[in-house]
Amino acid sequence: MTKIKTLADLRKIKEEVQSKIQLRENSDHPEQLVQVKVGMATCGIASGAKETMRYFVDELEQQAIDAVVTQTGCMGYCYAEPTVEVTLPGKEPVVFGYVNKEKAEEIIDVYIKRGELIDGVIPLTFRTIDD
Amino acid sequence: MKTISDHVLDIVQNSVRAGATLIEIIVNEDKKNNLYALTINDNGCGMSREVLEQAVHPFFTSRSTRKVGLGLPLLKQNAEAAAGSFDIQSEPGKGTSVTAIFRHRHLDRPPLGDIWETWYLTMLGYPRIRLVYKHQTQKGLTEVDSNVIKEMLDGIPPRQKEMKQAIIEWIKNSLIEIEASS
Numbered sequence: 001m002t003k004i005k006t007l008a009d010l011r012k013i014k015e016e017v018q019s020k021i022q023l024r025e026n027s028d029h030p031e032q033l034v035q036v037k038v039g040m041a042t043c044g045i046a047s048g049a050k051e052t053m054r055y056f057v058d059e060l061e062q063q064a065i066d067a068v069v070t071q072t073g074c075m076g077y078c079y080a081e082p083t084v085e086v087t088l089p090g091k092e093p094v095v096f097g098y099v100n101k102e103k104a105e106e107i108i109d110v111y112i113k114r115g116e117l118i119d120g121v122i123p124l125t126f127r128t129i130d131d
Numbered sequence: 132m133k134t135i136s137d138h139v140l141d142i143v144q145n146s147v148r149a150g151a152t153l154i155e156i157i158v159n160e161d162k163k164n165n166l167y168a169l170t171i172n173d174n175g176c177g178m179s180r181e182v183l184e185q186a187v188h189p190f191f192t193s194r195s196t197r198k199v200g201l202g203l204p205l206l207k208q209n210a211e212a213a214a215g216s217f218d219i220q221s222e223p224g225k226g227t228s229v230t231a232i233f234r235h236r237h238l239d240r241p242p243l244g245d246i247w248e249t250w251y252l253t254m255l256g257y258p259r260i261r262l263v264y265k266h267q268t269q270k271g272l273t274e275v276d277s278n279v280i281k282e283m284l285d286g287i288p289p290r291q292k293e294m295k296q297a298i299i300e301w302i303k304n305s306l307i308e309i310e311a312s313s
Contacts, residue, residue, distance in 0.1 A: 004301045005308065011283055013297040018287060040256065042141050042202045045132065050140060053252050061292050069290070071256030073144055076196030 034067035034112055035087040036060070038099075041074030047081035048100065055104045056084070065112065077122055086111060095122045132205055134244025135169055141202045142171050142229055143253055143262075148193075149175025149227065153261045156250070158243070160235065160268045160312060167215075167235040167312075174226040183221050206231050213237040235312070242313050247302035250275060255290060264302075266311055273305040 004010055038044070038053040053069060060067040077083050080097030086107060087093040096107055097120055110118050132138045139156055146154045151173035159168040178186060185191040187207050192200030207217040210231040221227040233240040250264050254277045262277040280289070280298065287294055 003304060004297055005304045007279070007283065007301075010297055010301045014283060014285070014287060014294065017291060017293050018285070021287070021291065038256075040140065041144055042200075042205065045137055045141050050137070050248070050252065053256070054248065057252070057255065057290055057295075058292075061290050061295075069255060070258075071144070071253065073148060074194065074196060078197060
């Protein structure tokens, strides 16, 4: 691959990609997507939330799972950072604590793909992280 | 926070919570005068003078979920540890501007870190916010604008693997081009 140095180079890559991929059908219907929110406040960042988010982004894309990964603030569970809220289509949000790479892998494999709950859920009294 | 990028990731969350639609991250390297300045501007709701005075206090936060707010104090501490300074300006209804100045060659100036990853993850995390990153050195200016990137992507999701790699490589190469310090 040639070095990407300018916006024009980037545009070239985009054209190659565009001819190759099919846009996924669900992208216009966010309610049909898996939503992953990574807590990205001071406490989260200090505990490695950036690596956790990067892992979710890469892995969900790699496995072609229709998902949006976004950031959110602190949910007040600083002791359990990194925390991640996962909302499967049509289900209530579930918050997981201490989500390192291994935990993230388990969340993807067991909860997101098979819908089975795993250890590490933080019981919530509110519906979604939106402080 | 170990890198400038970690601080950026952190401080940007304040802007997000302030309802900003435009966030500008500006790094200005002035090697001649031994200065390394980080500025984060937003057009969020801003703060009153009373709130502003408390903003760098570690036991102040506008949140109700916890009682401490360490983002700004940690940045201030790091700037001062690198013989620099810290300033925050805010106007209700207009926005806030945070500036941390470090001594460029000071041992305790945190390295830039993976700012490309930080910019990319923040752009993915808040798709509705325009996120601009500018890096100025004596050799030139690098500017990364999420609006420009999204317009160019023309419907391709930025999380698409090849696109992600290309965007990150482009930012990295642009920084090498202007000889940005790590």
